[in-house]
Amino acid sequence: MTHVVTAFLRHGGRVLLTRRSDRVGTYRGRWAGVSGYVESDPDDAECDARRELEEEVGVTDATLVRAGRPMTIIDEGREWTVHPFLFDVADRAVEPNQELADVEWVHAPVICERGTVPELWPTYRRVAPTLETVQTDDTHGSAWVSIRALEVLRDAAADAESRAVLVSVARALRDARPSMTAVGTRINRVMAESGRSPDALRRRAEAEIDSAVVADETAAATAATLVRDRGFDRVATLSRSGTVVAALEDARPSVLVAESRPGLEGVTVAESLAKKGFKITLTTDAALPGLVADGAVDAVLVGADTVLSSGDVVNKVGSYPVALAAARAGVPYVAVCARDKIRDDDEFVGEDGGSLYDGEASVTTANPRFEVVPAAFVTGVVTEDGVLDADAVSEVAAEHAELEAWDDDDAGATDR
CATH class of the missing domain: 3.40.50.10470 (Translation initiation factor eif-2b; domain 2)
Known part of the structure; x- marks a missing residue:
């Protein structure tokens, strides 16, 4: 079985797609993340992902966000084990090598509209932000968290068959961080100003992500x-x-x-x-x-x-x-x-940072x-x-x- 990495670079709510050139051996002309073979221990595939980022797009300072569970893909008699990764980068400057015919920063659901390597959307979904990302992050500020919430709603809209499904998602996101008002405001705006179809909601979420990034900047x-x-x-x-x-x-x-x-x-x-x-x-x-x-x-x-x-x-x-x-x-x-x-x-409405005491005495903590x-x-x-x-x-x-x-x-x- 062949092990490969697929690394998604993210900046400002958009991810980098690359189109494979005629110089590669497989899937010529298809859109992908930054990908390549695992040359070392598959359990340490992050090293291979970072090598591919440097070789294919000249990125050396990406911050790992998430390593997804490997997935097996069978296509045209070939079997691949794909190791997905999501990285954040400080800017969108990239230097594509000869293996890439084109690159483009897009909203992730665009993957569903392109001719891609097999199963690229499910691969992305393994590292995409989730409701848990929004609920549990205690490191970043609320501007960052609010954009992740919008990404969750956007991606859910790409998969949904009706607005009713998305109403539940939106309510959960809106209420996830009561102390972070931007999360609720931005989710509310998408829901208030979008049409009834999931596609209309997805497009409105994409626009809100872009405008939120500009507002914060x-x-x-x-x-x-x-x-x-x-x-x-x-x-x-x-x-x-x-x-x-x-x-x-x-x-x-x-x-x-x-x-x-x-x-x-x-x-x-x-x-x-x-x-x-x-x-x-x-x-x-x-x-x-x-x-x-x-x-x-x-x-x-x-x-x-x-x-x-x-x-x-x-x-x-x-x-x-x-x-x-x-x-x-x-x-x-x-x-x-x-x-x-x-x-x-x-x-x-405050949020508790967890207990300060785990002893046996009766101690109330704040x-x-x-x-x-x-x-x-x-x-x-x-x-x-x-x-x-x-x-x-x-x-x-x-x-x-x-x-x-x-x-x-x-x-x-x-x-x-």
Whole structure:
């Protein structure tokens, strides 16, 4: 049996498809992922996947997202064991070699419309994001998680025969992360603005993914401009907001980063920025407020998992004490996010980070993942539309409330 790898590269909600050239031995002219033979131990096929990424498209810094279960494919008398992989990349720059006639970044369901190598769509589905991806991720910010939720809905629409099936999927995704408003807002928009057919819903989900990526990028660029224009040369942050990281990479201040327990995603941020030449200081969550209060930074830049209609900001636990310290020191405390994170009410639904104690004594634990920073301590909320004041936040919240009507319109859809 021949073992092969198929690696899917992902950026901004799209994946890379490659069209095999006349120089390859099999499936000439067919579309595929980045593929090749397993030359080492099949149990360590990731090494072969990374080799193929470098040889075929010149990618050496991809981040592994998921390795799928191998699948057996029988085609025209040949039997293949395919090892699927999904990688994220920081940009879409690729350098195809002579084995590829063409490359294209597409939404994954396009696979179903192309002449591909055998079983490419089932191969992709083995590494595609799932409801569990959305429910359990405790490393990435809500912008990243919301795009994964849209991918799940998009991919489900490619397989569905009716909207009724997708209503159940959409409800589960919308409710998966109550503290991450962008997830619900973006799912609601797709459901409210799509037609009745699964194909129409799929197309609307694809458009929403593309617009969400642009919104997040624009919010980051707006924040970077603010940092430069106001001369914030020393910035503190915590957790792992992709939007904030993009803003920092653009503005290039020195950065004070909290480790962000328990996931330590702040360590990942510090390491990533340091490798790009930034002056980085990594500190503990407990020490960050004191450093801010002592004047170690010119501004605090944080993400937002939710902005309530009151202007209060929900973010990773540890944000509130830093806001208090910033206020004491007269340091601006700025939240950066896409406007889709603005919620249409003032109710905060938290998420528990798990038990802190497994002993035999009767100990009640409180380990929240998120907390509320009152609007009085937030200097501004920076979005793709600029810095929003309280009235603008209220207007956006009202817009988002209207998107929720789809659920009433589809009431009972899962029973039809």
